[in-house]
Amino acid sequence: MLVVQKFGGSSVANPERIIRVAKRVVEAKRAGDNVIVVVSAMGDTTDDLIAMANQLNVNPSDREMDMLLSTGEQVSVALLAMAIDSMGEKVVSLTGPQAGISTNEVYSKAKIMGVDTERLERELSQDKILVVAGFQGRNPKGDIATLGRGGSDTTAVALAAAVNADVCEIFTDVEGVYTCDPRLVPRAQKLNSISYDEMLELASLGAVVLQPRAVEFAKQHQVKLHVRSSFNKNPGTIVQEVGSMEKEMLVSGVAHDLNVVKMALFDVPDQPGIAQKLFCTLAAQNVNVDMIIQSANRKDVNDISFTIAQDDLAKALQAMEKIKEEIGAKGFTYDSNVAKVSIVGAGMVSNPGVAAAMFEALADAAINIQMISTSEIKVSCIIKQDEAHNAVTSIHNKFDLDGAEEASAAC
Amino acid sequence: MLVVQKFGGSSVANPERIIRVAKRVVEAKRAGDNVIVVVSAMGDTTDDLIAMANQLNVNPSDREMDMLLSTGEQVSVALLAMAIDSMGEKVVSLTGPQAGISTNEVYSKAKIMGVDTERLERELSQDKILVVAGFQGRNPKGDIATLGRGGSDTTAVALAAAVNADVCEIFTDVEGVYTCDPRLVPRAQKLNSISYDEMLELASLGAVVLQPRAVEFAKQHQVKLHVRSSFNKNPGTIVQEVGSMEKEMLVSGVAHDLNVVKMALFDVPDQPGIAQKLFCTLAAQNVNVDMIIQSANRKDVNDISFTIAQDDLAKALQAMEKIKEEIGAKGFTYDSNVAKVSIVGAGMVSNPGVAAAMFEALADAAINIQMISTSEIKVSCIIKQDEAHNAVTSIHNKFDLDGAEEASAAC
Numbered sequence: 001m002l003v004v005q006k007f008g009g010s011s012v013a014n015p016e017r018i019i020r021v022a023k024r025v026v027e028a029k030r031a032g033d034n035v036i037v038v039v040s041a042m043g044d045t046t047d048d049l050i051a052m053a054n055q056l057n058v059n060p061s062d063r064e065m066d067m068l069l070s071t072g073e074q075v076s077v078a079l080l081a082m083a084i085d086s087m088g089e090k091v092v093s094l095t096g097p098q099a100g101i102s103t104n105e106v107y108s109k110a111k112i113m114g115v116d117t118e119r120l121e122r123e124l125s126q127d128k129i130l131v132v133a134g135f136q137g138r139n140p141k142g143d144i145a146t147l148g149r150g151g152s153d154t155t156a157v158a159l160a161a162a163v164n165a166d167v168c169e170i171f172t173d174v175e176g177v178y179t180c181d182p183r184l185v186p187r188a189q190k191l192n193s194i195s196y197d198e199m200l201e202l203a204s205l206g207a208v209v210l211q212p213r214a215v216e217f218a219k220q221h222q223v224k225l226h227v228r229s230s231f232n233k234n235p236g237t238i239v240q241e242v243g244s245m246e247k248e249m250l251v252s253g254v255a256h257d258l259n260v261v262k263m264a265l266f267d268v269p270d271q272p273g274i275a276q277k278l279f280c281t282l283a284a285q286n287v288n289v290d291m292i293i294q295s296a297n298r299k300d301v302n303d304i305s306f307t308i309a310q311d312d313l314a315k316a317l318q319a320m321e322k323i324k325e326e327i328g329a330k331g332f333t334y335d336s337n338v339a340k341v342s343i344v345g346a347g348m349v350s351n352p353g354v355a356a357a358m359f360e361a362l363a364d365a366a367i368n369i370q371m372i373s374t375s376e377i378k379v380s381c382i383i384k385q386d387e388a389h390n391a392v393t394s395i396h397n398k399f400d401l402d403g404a405e406e407a408s409a410a411c
Numbered sequence: 412m413l414v415v416q417k418f419g420g421s422s423v424a425n426p427e428r429i430i431r432v433a434k435r436v437v438e439a440k441r442a443g444d445n446v447i448v449v450v451s452a453m454g455d456t457t458d459d460l461i462a463m464a465n466q467l468n469v470n471p472s473d474r475e476m477d478m479l480l481s482t483g484e485q486v487s488v489a490l491l492a493m494a495i496d497s498m499g500e501k502v503v504s505l506t507g508p509q510a511g512i513s514t515n516e517v518y519s520k521a522k523i524m525g526v527d528t529e530r531l532e533r534e535l536s537q538d539k540i541l542v543v544a545g546f547q548g549r550n551p552k553g554d555i556a557t558l559g560r561g562g563s564d565t566t567a568v569a570l571a572a573a574v575n576a577d578v579c580e581i582f583t584d585v586e587g588v589y590t591c592d593p594r595l596v597p598r599a600q601k602l603n604s605i606s607y608d609e610m611l612e613l614a615s616l617g618a619v620v621l622q623p624r625a626v627e628f629a630k631q632h633q634v635k636l637h638v639r640s641s642f643n644k645n646p647g648t649i650v651q652e653v654g655s656m657e658k659e660m661l662v663s664g665v666a667h668d669l670n671v672v673k674m675a676l677f678d679v680p681d682q683p684g685i686a687q688k689l690f691c692t693l694a695a696q697n698v699n700v701d702m703i704i705q706s707a708n709r710k711d712v713n714d715i716s717f718t719i720a721q722d723d724l725a726k727a728l729q730a731m732e733k734i735k736e737e738i739g740a741k742g743f744t745y746d747s748n749v750a751k752v753s754i755v756g757a758g759m760v761s762n763p764g765v766a767a768a769m770f771e772a773l774a775d776a777a778i779n780i781q782m783i784s785t786s787e788i789k790v791s792c793i794i795k796q797d798e799a800h801n802a803v804t805s806i807h808n809k810f811d812l813d814g815a816e817e818a819s820a821a822c
Contacts (some may be wrong), residue, residue, distance in 0.1 A: 018467060052426065053489075056430065056490055057496055060493040064492045064493050064504055067485065070485075071482035075479060078464075082464055085475070093478050098554070282606075308789045310434075
């Protein structure tokens, strides 16, 4: 079997943990698998580097930040390779560019455009364990570009797709994918399997166990994912094409996301092209817009509300000042004190009462809903941030996600 | 003017110092120069990384050490570029490979084989300041290889040669090249200029202000070096082809080196090919041998003594066990408690009494000489380590290097 294993930053935070990861990798190798390991930067390395950068430049360029931050993963791969080598296995570490990962030109949020597997295959054929730096690749300028938040997951999936790995194992500090955040709702149940689409919605909604881009990539290339604990050998959650059994489960999970800012542009002239101008300008600044709601309150003018990630707030505010002028809006507001809670389930599409049940759960907890957005397999609500915990617990109970029947269907 | 400026690790040890370097670079740029800056890793970064590596592998491979250590310079260039950017100048940081520096295959002690100036010239033509990571390049395997101890000097000189820079400025924590180590002999005089050959001998002899390989490279490509203080604007020491005036100076400097181990192989059969076998085996282990003395004590057997750097002791001891067997020597000894003191001067070759005067200086100080080695422009003696300070002072006095007449000739 050819296995890609991905370990996050906390799994390699210090030499003791690096040795533990090395042991796990070596075990897989000795059990007969070919192994490619993808690792992130050690623990707080990235934060430390960012803090240092900010001492020198309040607004460092993305290109230089990528140059700086990519060293974190490079340190990890070298150290992990040394640990594996000391256990007597053949091993070689590779940076993203050395592993053949090419990206587009966008710094700090680069997209993987392709993987040249020549070197990967050559090293694998020499019976080596490959240790690849996550989160990075080479862009068309020959520069190092990073893949943005959680990019290491994407690296692992992209490599698994490129070399036709049998499975891509994502090691985390939890046992797998849960019906809800187990830190928030202790009775949350682990799912044995979940579809790409459900995982995608959960991931997009702030269930941080897997990056949405990585799930998308996996779905696109049909890469089987296995989300499992780095602390034990228990089977975790398999993410793959949905089977019929899972479809019967109405709601497979509840997610919440605190990394949200709600923005609203009000009294926008009711003319064609306004929304296009607004969201194109934000896209040009690399601001990812999530939920969008346009409401016609009065004649001739609209309000447009949308949500973005906290990280993009500074960039969005800059862009909004310009946009406000250009499109003749009266003003705009933003609110960081919000959270998004969501339910996800492939069975939702054929059960119209699901959204209503969620709203009822929120009403039961006396929680006001500020924005609503739905898709075929999810319902998301924006609420006040300090009500997120209550909301998730109430929804989890409402759908009996900790109940015996559903748990058996889910686990 | 096109200037290459090189700053060592202590010059970029923290954000404050990085800002100081950035200011100096920006000043040169604003004065009308095109500037390429070469920097080393911040302060203790390299030592910290080595310590971490040793926790994971008592004998990490050179390849993985290079992967690890090269991150140190990458961090420095990104941070320095950010600092320069914040001062409003256009700037781009480059790793060794990105700067087009290619090396041979030897990890940890790679030699620069060439510089592809395509990117350097393109970025320079866009009026940018270039910040290049010292100490590293890309080897034929596509891996990162480091240039070994003080490799950043070599990077700076190689870049200066490749882009035909007018001068390569080496910034240090001293004012320039001295007749002697000023920390040891307070009356040591700064030299205004010195020839490549003299600098080469001084550098080889442990005067750490410049790496010998860098001086060799500079001599080969006639790169003018300017060794100067990073703390002030005083002119330092120019290293270039020797003029007639300097030749008249008998001895231009006294150097000492504590990083020495004396090894001796005794009762070696007096046969052809013995020395070849010994030194080829050491070379194969990448052990650099410095002084070599073979003495015929008795009929049919010889003693062979030589010196190596402390760093290479472990590798040398391993090799020596094998060599002893193979060439049928009776045994070998080594002594780390030694130092090398040397005098250097282009005028020496035509003045036969110079070596004698040095031996006299040592005799005056009651210092026993263990080994002697001479070249056209230097004389080196191995003595006991704790006598090094006395030796240097005595020699410095003997040649009146702090005297008024010589000082005026020298400075």
